[in-house]
Amino acid sequence: MNVIVCVKQIPDPALPGSQDPNTLTLKRDGKLILDESDSYGVEMALQLVDKAGGGEVSLISMAPNNEVSGLRTALAMGAAKGILISDPALLGSDALTTAKLLAAAVQRLGGADLIIAATESSDGYTGTVPEQIAEVLGLPSVTFAKHLAIADGKLDAQRQTEEGYDDVTCPLPAVVSVTAGVVEPRYPSFKGIMAAKAKPVETVTAADLGVAPVGWGGANQKIVNVVQAEARAAGTVVEDDGEGFAKIVAFLENLKVI
Amino acid sequence: MNIWVFAQAANGAPTSGTLELLTKARSLGEVTAFFGGDATEISAALGDHGAAKVYATGDLAGNLPGIAVASAMKAVIDGGDSPDLIMFPQTTEGRDVIARLSVKLDRTVLTNNTAITVEGDTVSCTTPVFGGATLVTTAFTGPPPHLAAFRPKSFTAEPSGGAPAEITAAPLPDLGASGGATITAVHVEERSGPKLDEAAIVVSGGRGLGEAAKYEMIEQLAKLLKGAAGASRAIVDAGWVPYSYQVGQTGKVVKPNVYIAAGISGATQHMVGMKGSKNIIAINKDKEAPIFGIADLGIIGDVHKVLPKLIEALQAR
Ligand SMILES: Cc1cc2nc3c(=O)[nH]c(=O)nc-3n(C[C@H](O)[C@H](O)[C@H](O)COP(=O)(O)OP(=O)(O)OC[C@H]3O[C@@H](n4cnc5c(N)ncnc54)[C@H](O)[C@@H]3O)c2cc1C
Numbered sequence: 145m146n147v148i149v150c151v152k153q154i155p156d157p158a159l160p161g162s163q164d165p166n167t168l169t170l171k172r173d174g175k176l177i178l179d180e181s182d183s184y185g186v187e188m189a190l191q192l193v194d195k196a197g198g199g200e201v202s203l204i205s206m207a208p209n210n211e212v213s214g215l216r217t218a219l220a221m222g223a224a225k226g227i228l229i230s231d232p233a234l235l236g237s238d239a240l241t242t243a244k245l246l247a248a249a250v251q252r253l254g255g256a257d258l259i260i261a262a263t264e265s266s267d268g269y270t271g272t273v274p275e276q277i278a279e280v281l282g283l284p285s286v287t288f289a290k291h292l293a294i295a296d297g298k299l300d301a302q303r304q305t306e307e308g309y310d311d312v313t314c315p316l317p318a319v320v321s322v323t324a325g326v327v328e329p330r331y332p333s334f335k336g337i338m339a340a341k342a343k344p345v346e347t348v349t350a351a352d353l354g355v356a357p358v359g360w361g362g363a364n365q366k367i368v369n370v371v372q373a374e375a376r377a378a379g380t381v382v383e384d385d386g387e388g389f390a391k392i393v394a395f396l397e398n399l400k401v402i
Numbered sequence: 403m404n405i406w407v408f409a410q411a412a413n414g415a416p417t418s419g420t421l422e423l424l425t426k427a428r429s430l431g432e433v434t435a436f437f438g439g440d441a442t443e444i445s446a447a448l449g450d451h452g453a454a455k456v457y458a459t460g461d462l463a464g465n466l467p468g469i470a471v472a473s474a475m476k477a478v479i480d481g482g483d484s485p486d487l488i489m490f491p492q493t494t495e496g497r498d499v500i501a502r503l504s505v506k507l508d509r510t511v512l513t514n515n516t517a518i519t520v521e522g523d524t525v526s527c528t529t530p531v532f533g534g535a536t537l538v539t540t541a542f543t544g545p546p547p548h549l550a551a552f553r554p555k556s557f558t559a560e561p562s563g564g565a566p567a568e569i570t571a572a573p574l575p576d577l578g579a580s581g582g583a584t585i586t587a588v589h590v591e592e593r594s595g596p597k598l599d600e601a602a603i604v605v606s607g608g609r610g611l612g613e614a615a616k617y618e619m620i621e622q623l624a625k626l627l628k629g630a631a632g633a634s635r636a637i638v639d640a641g642w643v644p645y646s647y648q649v650g651q652t653g654k655v656v657k658p659n660v661y662i663a664a665g666i667s668g669a670t671q672h673m674v675g676m677k678g679s680k681n682i683i684a685i686n687k688d689k690e691a692p693i694f695g696i697a698d699l700g701i702i703g704d705v706h707k708v709l710p711k712l713i714e715a716l717q718a719r
Contacts, residue, residue, distance in 0.1 A: 161531075238510045238511075239504075240508070269513075269651065273501075278502075279469075279506065280505055284469070285468070285469070285498075285580075287494065305495075306646065309589050310586075310588050310589065311587040311588075312584065312586065314583035325640070363510060363543075364543050365512060365540050368539050369528075369537075370536060371539075373537050376696045378695075379682070380698070384685075388708045388711075395681075395699045396627075399681060402716065
């Protein structure tokens with residue numbers, strides 16, 4: 145069984161985010177790391193391949209400046225190889241263009257039994273890319289999977305909904321987006337980190353994948369305004385001296401909710 | 403401007419997110435609802451919020467709404483009725499439909515929006531970033547239909563007094579291989595008390611509770627205040643409570659009169675889901691916790707000490 149995982153490499157979320165003053169897009173020029181949301185998909189893929197008793201996990205990532213550090217993290221977890229889509233022309237690409245590029249990379253790898261992505265990225269979170277990839281490839285999809293099992297050439301998933309969850313069954317090949325928490329991602333071992341350095345990563349451009357137009361030209365959207373939101377007025381913050389609860393009671397009384 | 407709204411329903415009634423979008427849409431133009439299912443039960447409520455007409459697919463026969471409704475929308479558009487704008491609630495189904503349709507129509511999407519403006523032919527949407535500190539407005543520059551998804555509670559639902567929406571059939575086309583996924587069972591996670599996104603008081607717990615069993619304190623407090631219990635994603639991911647409890651960017655948006663955050667740090671993704679609350683109370687042992695930055699009343703303290711006393715005091719009343 146072969147599984148492809150779409151992984152995003154993003155600025156460290158622990159650092160404050162910022163926008164490029166000229167293009168108003170999120171800045172992504174520093175060192176990038178593997179989006180934590182994608183570590184669940186990588187782990188899921190590794191477990192499924194392991195269970196199937198054969199096959200491999202491949203990665204696809206689109207990132208500026210030939211960035212591979214996040215890809216290496218996923219390779220160190222156990223993925224076999226990767227494709228990196230990196231091309232200055234891609235700056236400003238929207239989610240639809242991204243999906244077309246990722247879908248083309250899936251085809252370049254010869255397809256797979258299963259394509260896994262996170263429900264949304266941690267930095268841009270448009271939240272449509274997995275389902276768009278499925279549509280570009282003409283594949284069925286199960287989004288928001290919080291549980292996933294494969295048997296007899298089909299997948300069974302629990303798909304999170306607003307009210308609970310649905311049991312969904314789907315033939316392969318298929319695209320699945322997985323929620324954080326679907327599995328517990330492993331930490332790369334030292335051996336894994338060393339091995340990852342030698343694993344093949346092919347770098348391709350939009351032209352290599354035959355996708356056009358890309359970047360701002362293909363985005364059909366333009367940021368027109370950026371403003372600071374009105375800040376909330378500062379409140380009272382007090383140290384609990386054992387009577388903190390009484391301050392809450394008084395606050396609620398004052399609002400006449402108790 | 404000709405506008406479609408992707409309508410959703412639960413328990414035989416349109417969801418609040420649907421009614422909010424219809425209300426906003428009718429201030430911008432002519433409104434048609436598009437529903438994946440049988441619209442008989444909901445056509446009155448849709449009409450009463452501004453939809454003159456509703457396209458209904460009929461029973462989805464176990465198909466996932468994303469592929470099914472997007473295919474039905476595409477068929478109507480190919481048939482000659484093409485809107486200028488389609489508005490979607492930012493929900494699991496809304497996200498799937500907008501994504502599938504964007505590929506079918508080759509149109510860009512704007513998601514996570516909280517506001518929309520229309521000036522002439524130009525449609526622009528606004529989305530909060532960096533936890534709501536910054537508002538980014540983006541205009542569609544390509545040809546219509548424009549596809550946009552909106553966070554719940556971005557607009558206020560108000561009846562228009564309109565007649566029931568006229569039901570027009572939009573049958574499901576053959577979905578082919580893309581329609582391979584089938585729903586075999588639906589599980590509704592029942593909970594007692596008011597709904598999380600409608601309650602006047604919400605009490606949410608986070609990782610600071612330490613362990614799953616301590617969430618009991620949150621449930622107890624919510625019950626005493628006749629409110630709903632919510633959660634940060636950290637404890638949803640950890641499996642302490644179901645996803646339906648989650649407040650935030652990828653969970654529910656709540657705007658109660660009072661929001662109590664206990665043992666929640668105040669990550670930007672949590673704050674965008676509760677920042678609109680009228681009054682915010684935070685309990686956290688770390689005085690540097692970002693949640694204090696938006697709290698009207700902040701208690702720097704241990705939830706294991708503050709909550710039991712608070713519960714006791716409320717029980718004694
Ligand atoms: C794409 C994306 C989407 C996300 N969507 C959401 C979302 O919808 N909702 C959401 O909530 N999160 C979301 N998150 C996760 C978010 O970034 C945070 O990880 C999460 O909100 C943290 O939850 P928490 O505050 O419970 O945990 P932590 O951040 O670990 O905070 C725990 C807090 O408890 C305090 N504490 C510890 N012990 C005690 C004690 N005894 N008494 C009092 N206080 C104590 C600590 O000081 C700390 O501030 C999302 C993340 C991403 C990347």
